[in-house]
Amino acid sequence: MPEPKPGPFWETTRLADMTAEQWESLCDGCGKCCLNKYEDEDTGAMHYTNVACRLLDGNACRCTDYANRAAEVADCITLTPAHLEEPAWLPETCAYRRLAEGRPLPRWHYLVSGNPEAVHRAGASVRGRVVCETRVEDPLMHLVDWVV
Numbered sequence: 001m002p003e004p005k006p007g008p009f010w011e012t013t014r015l016a017d018m019t020a021e022q023w024e025s026l027c028d029g030c031g032k033c034c035l036n037k038y039e040d041e042d043t044g045a046m047h048y049t050n051v052a053c054r055l056l057d058g059n060a061c062r063c064t065d066y067a068n069r070a071a072e073v074a075d076c077i078t079l080t081p082a083h084l085e086e087p088a089w090l091p092e093t094c095a096y097r098r099l100a101e102g103r104p105l106p107r108w109h110y111l112v113s114g115n116p117e118a119v120h121r122a123g124a125s126v127r128g129r130v131v132c133e134t135r136v137e138d139p140l141m142h143l144v145d146w147v148v
Helices: 020-025 066-072 081-085 095-100
Strands: 035-039 046-052
Touching: 081 095
Parallel strands: none
Antiparallel strands: 035 046
């Protein structure tokens, strides 16, 4: 009897056990984690703005200096499995958060769909929706409800 085929790595490998290549491939390229966000002190709810980090390319939805981002941006978080113990600060659609919470990747994730543009076609990215933080005086005046 043939052995059952193992599923895709994101279904069979714990986040903490993934290789660096596997870990990086989980990023869906939505750009939502690069938005300015605020936590409501009373409820713990996250509120997102359409104000993006100065390093985010709003069309490609990728960091323009990924290798040096933590040195360039003081509050940039280099995501690790330890950050996923309390993943509520990440958007609901984030692959890292979804897997940490035991949920599957969305249909549009390129590891599932095979198409890196699917995240944009599904309207799940920040493409065309953001302004650079260097052009905004008060990010709180830019709250949005489309980040889910």
